[in-house]
Amino acid sequence: MQTASALFDQRTDALLAKLRAEGLYKHLQMIESPMDAAIRIRGEDGKPREVLCFCSNNYLGLANHPEVVEAGIQGLKDFGAGTASVRFICGTFSPHETIEKSIARLMGTEAAYTFVSAWTAAEALFPTACEPGDIIISDELNHACIIDAIRLTTVIKKGVFKDVYKNNRLDGEGSLRAALERARANKDITGQVWVVTDGVFSMEGSIADLAKMRRLCDEFNAILVVDDSHGHGVMGKLGRGTHEYCNMVRPLDGWDQKPVNGEVDVFTGTLGKALGGGAGGFVAGSRRLIELLIQRGRPTLFSNALPVTVACSANKAIEVLLREPQRVARLRDNVAYARKKIKEAGFDVLESPTAICPIIVHDTAKAIAMSKRLLELGVFVIGFGYPVVPEGHARLRCQISAAHTKAHIDQLVASLRKL
Ligand SMILES: Cc1ncc(COP(=O)(O)O)c(C=O)c1O
Numbered sequence: 001m002q003t004a005s006a007l008f009d010q011r012t013d014a015l016l017a018k019l020r021a022e023g024l025y026k027h028l029q030m031i032e033s034p035m036d037a038a039i040r041i042r043g044e045d046g047k048p049r050e051v052l053c054f055c056s057n058n059y060l061g062l063a064n065h066p067e068v069v070e071a072g073i074q075g076l077k078d079f080g081a082g083t084a085s086v087r088f089i090c091g092t093f094s095p096h097e098t099i100e101k102s103i104a105r106l107m108g109t110e111a112a113y114t115f116v117s118a119w120t121a122a123e124a125l126f127p128t129a130c131e132p133g134d135i136i137i138s139d140e141l142n143h144a145c146i147i148d149a150i151r152l153t154t155v156i157k158k159g160v161f162k163d164v165y166k167n168n169r170l171d172g173e174g175s176l177r178a179a180l181e182r183a184r185a186n187k188d189i190t191g192q193v194w195v196v197t198d199g200v201f202s203m204e205g206s207i208a209d210l211a212k213m214r215r216l217c218d219e220f221n222a223i224l225v226v227d228d229s230h231g232h233g234v235m236g237k238l239g240r241g242t243h244e245y246c247n248m249v250r251p252l253d254g255w256d257q258k259p260v261n262g263e264v265d266v267f268t269g270t271l272g273k274a275l276g277g278g279a280g281g282f283v284a285g286s287r288r289l290i291e292l293l294i295q296r297g298r299p300t301l302f303s304n305a306l307p308v309t310v311a312c313s314a315n316k317a318i319e320v321l322l323r324e325p326q327r328v329a330r331l332r333d334n335v336a337y338a339r340k341k342i343k344e345a346g347f348d349v350l351e352s353p354t355a356i357c358p359i360i361v362h363d364t365a366k367a368i369a370m371s372k373r374l375l376e377l378g379v380f381v382i383g384f385g386y387p388v389v390p391e392g393h394a395r396l397r398c399q400i401s402a403a404h405t406k407a408h409i410d411q412l413v414a415s416l417r418k419l
Contacts, residue, residue, distance in 0.1 A: 132159025233274025
């Protein structure tokens with residue numbers, strides 16, 4: 001009889017061989033320099049090569065900003081490698097308090113709480129805040145962490161319902177309104193109604209109509225939750241997020257001034273993209289929600305704190321963002337320029353103010369092959385296929401940064417033309 005591990009090896013080898021045969025096998029690209037507009041990668045011959053990077057979420061170019069790096073180093077010197085503890089035992093350093101205040105101010109919420117990733121933040125939020133009799137209504141294109149957090153909630157808290165609506169469809173068949181009406185008619189739904197959406201959809205580069213969603217949530221007495229991991233640092237004049245773009249944020253220091261289009265109740269977001277690029281995530285919302293997460297959230301109670309180096313770097317990144325709104329303006333200009341040029345080169349790219357420009361090529365193997373060819377041409381753009389996007393919707397996802405120059409974008413487009 002074969003041992004369990006031999007059987008597992010066989011099954012795994014077969015799966016990996018199938019991925020290779022179908023051209024779906026992913027290679028981890030080794031990067032040997034800091035993240036920036038241009039990076040040094042390890043070529044197939046093992047030698048370093050310089051390429052332009054168009055697939056990082058380093059939207060503001062802060063990942064290698066001297067002040068952001070220095071803040072992390074100082075954090076390391078002042079506090080050592082980490083807390084060696086979960087937050088509620090002896091794991092909260094003063095930089096945690098500082099970054100959480102900065103995040104709350106940026107979001108325009110009463111409070112915020114950090115986690116090691118946005119993924120963990122989502123897995124803390126829903127299973128903790130939801131109770132039996134609640135329903136979570138989710139956009140079909142929400143990020144995987146929202147989908148899995150909802151699944152986890154329905155397992156941990158039996159009696160929590162879920163429903164899904166078509167991407168960004170707010171009225172009519174398959175819409176959010178239809179899901180809200182179903183929830184209202186369901187006698188077993190006796191608790192809260194939660195509506196959750198990405199602010200910027202990570203694979204489409206499209207945005208949610210948060211103002212209209214707010215009105216619908218008010219009509220049905222629902223709570224609006226937004227994962228704006230690709231919107232924070234990017235959207236709105238100051239880069240505060242999609243809610244700023246939608247006129248749904250209080251002025252930075254004007255707590256009494258309610259925005260015209262209402263507010264988002266709860267945010268989840270990442271510190272691993274525009275806001276420093278290290279890692280880390282957060283929930284931002286009311287003080288009592290944050291208190292509940294501190295008291296009852298399983299990732300809060302059983303998992304280590306955000307590394308203090310990351311807390312210090314991310315806090316500096318937020319400081320630079322608010323001090324230099326010209327970075328957000330430059331990103332906006334770059335995004336408009338890139339979309340125009342990509343279209344002129346004959347590719348279909350969705351119109352949107354976000355920094356994500358997907359070029360749909362349908363077939364996963366084709367997306368991977370195109371990405372490989374682009375790398376040969378000196379441009380790093382990733383091809384996404386199943387299971388990251390649905391079968392038949394494979395794409396090249398070009399991501400634009402404030403760190404790019406027009407010449408960089410011209411080189412991207414020239415390489416795309418060669419495809
Ligand atoms: C919309 C969205 N939410 C959450 C995440 C996860 O962020 P983190 O890497 O901090 O877990 C991502 C990352 O790709 C994302 O795109």
